[in-house]
Amino acid sequence: MSITVDVVLPCLDEAEALPWVLARVPAGWRAVVVDNGSTDGSPELARSLGATVVHEPRRGFGAACHAGLLAADAEYVCFCDCDASLDPGLLPDFVRRIAVGEADLVLGRRRTRARGAWPLHARAGNLALAAMLRRRTGLRLHDLGPLRAARRKDLLGLDLTDRRSGYPLQMVVRAADAGWSVAEVDVPYLPRAGKSKVTGTWRGTWQAVHDMRAVLRE
Template sequence: MRAVTTRPPAVDVVLPCLNEAEALPWVLERIPPGWRALVVDNGSTDGSAATARALGATVVHEERRGFGAACHAGLRASDADIVCFCDCDASLDPGRLVPFVREIDRGAADLVLGRRRPSGRGAWPAHARAGNLALARMLRRRTGLRLHDLGPLRAARREALLGLGLTDRRSGYPLQMVVRAADSGWRITEHDVPYLPRTGASKVTGTWRGTWHAVRDMSRVLAEARPCEGGAR
């Protein structure tokens, strides 16, 4: 009898990018072998797109500014079975996504999230951590999910993600993904991941003002009406 071999799933890693040329080499060299890096350039002026191409990544251009706009452009550009998301600022190691993908591939979960664990001074400013905690509590009240973090490191099947009909194109995109997945009855799990001091200045939560804008965007997502019926996976 011949041994049965299982081919590994096709995986794309979406990397929303705005002026991250300095961090890109560190991030891209940690993409697991056989996976494709989709760097979504969101209007960079520091040569990020050229750097990404030179390092072997596929570059997608998204003119509309916004974290969600970049993430969704990458999702739409992907043709892989499983899509991962990771920040492009060297604060998170995309190599940590391997067990996420394994869990999705074997059908143990529908959406896997990374719970950030600060590693190094300044990795997660107090104001950003406080905002994340407040949102996690609001999410628990809204969905019943006992998640600790709403971080950007995550994995799910591409077709299922597209089926969620995500509409937020700003900071609320990651939260809308979780809320709509929960409303659709998805199995959502969480894994601890090291969170490192980022390279360069944060575009979202690096300041109190940025954190406030992110919390405001996400609060709007939490205010969305629940569907009358759970959506299909």
């Protein structure tokens, strides 16, 4: 019996990146583009390229991700940024690791391949959060990267409630608390297409760290 996989792609004005991203979604997998209020024609473009488009009017990374999870119906659900910084073509190995029992949740550890792909302030914030996560859960993780995969029913069982930048961290914290096996895989991190909505500025990074620290205080 073949496995089924949905790839959730939160999207806010990513028309420039969508063709590259959707072309790399593995054949036979469904791309679920969650539009979070785009004004550049992203949802229409995504639909024309064969993606399923879901609209989430509540702004927030977590709101978009969770809307995609709820819209998914495959056995496995993957998450990937929609800005061409990460390659969804790498996800089959993530799903394979889960299918054979190596892990319950697989995360991509971002490794930069080009100058400027990961701003210093964003990298510093990520390292600080990873250290706090290790103290909170004992997981020896280095990154809270958005490229990840798990079984849909298991993710729904985590009862995730954060709808802002803390969503990826809450997923890991609750998975650890539930006794999941969490694995980390190195993935190349490329310069994004267009302007970052979160970590492209100090203010955006501070807000993301603030949201995630609130999750750690749960």
